[in-house]
Amino acid sequence: MSEQVKFVIVGGGLEGLGIAYSLADRGVRDILVLERATLCSGMTGKSSGVVRCHYGTPSLAAMAKYGVDFLEQAGEVLGEDVGLRQCGYAVGVAQRNVEAMEANVALQQGLGVDVELIDHARMARLWPGLYIDDFAAFAYEPRGGRGDAYLLGMAFAAAARRMGVRIRQGALVTSLLQDGEDGVRGVELADGERVLGGSVILANGAWAPALTAPLGFEVPVQSQRAELVLVDPGEPLPDVPVFSDLIGLQYLCREPNGHVLVGNSDHAAPEYIDPDHYADRAGDATITRVVERLGHRMPDMPDPRVAHSYAGGYDVTPDYNPIIGRAPVTGLFLVTGFSGHGFKIAPAVGRMVAEVLTTGRTSLAGVEPRDFRLSRFAEGEPLLSRHPYEGAGAMR
Ligand SMILES: Cc1cc2nc3c(=O)[nH]c(=O)nc-3n(C[C@H](O)[C@H](O)[C@H](O)COP(=O)(O)OP(=O)(O)OC[C@H]3O[C@@H](n4cnc5c(N)ncnc54)[C@H](O)[C@@H]3O)c2cc1C
Structure with a gap:
């Protein structure tokens, strides 16, 4: 059995659900989210939910700022309490x-x-x-302060569903379907069902490399x-x-x-x-x-x-910053490697990915989507803080 949708999102965690919401909010309706277990049961459920903009990487600080603005309005926009304190x-x-x-x-x-x-x-x-x-x-x-990643993810899911997004739980994606030698055209589920998509968005966190490995390129997560x-x-x-x-x-x-x-x-x-x-x-x-x-x-x-x-x-990832952008094969978009920043920037990630997928660019102020490209590792241009703290690692 197979079906065809415009966007297939693999992973019903905070990032996948934020993207589904943002795409739907821009009028896209033909979206299917596939979650192998239950929504937000991955690392989203473990998040400390710290909200801060204290980053030395301008794109990240700008995304965190957008996150604060969004979270302050989330009750009205999403119609649910997201636990911001x-x-x-x-x-x-x-x-x-x-x-x-x-x-x-x-x-x-x-x-x-x-x-x-x-x-x-x-x-x-x-x-x-x-x-x-x-x-x-x-x-x-x-x-700054704290929010609740689980509540935000579930609020994105509820709002997305109200706009017509379909979300399936218990739907384990076992492989990405290849189109000839250099493209992805859909996914295969554990029961053999196939879903064909105009674009496949891989938002399954730490589990992304297992799905991309057979495609012949590395996602260093x-x-x-x-x-x-x-x-x-x-x-x-x-x-x-x-x-x-x-x-x-x-x-x-x-x-x-x-x-x-x-x-x-x-x-x-x-x-x-x-x-x-x-x-x-x-x-x-x-x-x-x-x-x-x-x-x-x-x-x-x-x-x-x-x-x-x-x-x-x-x-x-090796530079403790996410990978957000097109994969080196057509039809596949990578959204993974959040390195501990993924709660506060999730609203910005959703908006940026939705905009890039639908218009090719983002209107998010201060955010340079290119910063998050996968190829930065091979190019020897990791995304690093401009003003790192000695002895405090790379996570800020
Ligand atoms: C302990 C901890 C503390 C954190 N604290 C903070 C914080 O204070 N502030 C902050 O901003 N960020 C924090 N983060 C980061 C943030 O919580 C994460 O970046 C974010 O929740 C990750 O969301 P995600 O959707 O990318 O991944 P996940 O929530 O892991 O979602 C991925 C989903 O994909 C599903 N999946 C996997 N493989 C498949 C498959 N093959 N088929 C179908 N579904 C699949 C999984 O079941 C899972 O639900 C923290 C993270 C952790 C682990």
Whole structure:
């Protein structure tokens, strides 16, 4: 059995659903999303949902800014609550990174991001009790904070369905159908059914390389283990911003119940995993590191204990930036490798991909689609921060 649609989207995670919504919002109706399991059951369901524009890559900062603008309007636009909590986002650096921070803040301000450098006194007011004496500078985004990737993905799905997009769950794509030697013309499902498409959009995160490998080109995406630890401080944390600690290489978020979610920003020794088979708990070394580094940063916790932990996988590329663009074969569009940025930029990704597919360009201010081309790796032109933070890896 086979059917024909204009756009086939492989992967019902946040990116695939955001693209389906944006295409439909531009009047395209003939779209089929194929999800092997249930919607947002991949890494979207593991996302910390941090919202920040603090990037040293202009396209990424501009996409994050669009994300903030979109999320603020999402209730009205999508008709659903997407869980945005604008508690603010702060980032602290040591002396050696002050110049880079000043340059990054200037870059972001140039793109219209609401961000400023703040002093120790202001930071202490934002998060009383946080140990900050070892930082030399802070940047603060009052409109940053946290959202909920699952809620956003499901809101995109609901809105897309209302506009006529078809979404199938339990639909595992086993191969991309080739058209002669150099093109893709559709997909084959596990039950042998074929779906022919004008364009196939591969938005299946860490699982993309398995489908492209038979086509003879490499999509350099690996799944990098990410461990998250929830700490009960002994009394609920008051409302504080999300904080990126670029000395301890950790990020701290207040959970709705007053616990602290601690994420790792130390990517010096990445561990790669099979995204279908991995231990869904933080290991002993991570727990030890969190106890030490969080204890240093929050010395006044009255009765701290580790409440819970879990793990996921960032779909990382060699430069920790996504691959968004046409594949080196016709009929296939790649949207993968989000490297831990994919929540906040999802609204921009949806719009950019929909615009590029329907008009060949994007109207997103400050965003250069070419930055995300697959060929940048072979060309030796990785997409890197203009003002990297020493010792803090490439994820910002
Ligand atoms: C632990 C963690 C924390 C994060 N924190 C943040 C954050 O704070 N801020 C931020 O901006 N971003 C964050 N991210 C990144 C962001 O959450 C992801 O980039 C984004 O959710 C990925 O969406 P996706 O649609 O690309 O991938 P996924 O959500 O993984 O979706 C891919 C989908 O494709 C399906 N699929 C796979 N293969 C097939 C197939 N062959 N056929 C059919 N379907 C298939 C899968 O089942 C899955 O549902 C985080 C990521 C992780 C893992």
